Amino acid sequence: MLTFRKLITSISNPNTDETKRKKYYNIVQENMKNFCSIIVTNLLNTLVKSTLKFLEFQQY
Structure with missing residues (x-):
């Protein structure tokens, strides 16, 4: 599996085959979605944890 950096470099390299470029772009896009989701x-x-702690503290 290529590293994220190599994927980006391959996408921006004009000598990269168009099919590979699209594939790599999709991989990068999916990884970014997952990263943002996390x-x-x-x-x-x-x-939520902070709010629960705050509410718990307010009871006393």
């Missing part, structure tokens, strides 16, 4: 999920989890 970040959003982690942020939401942190927000």
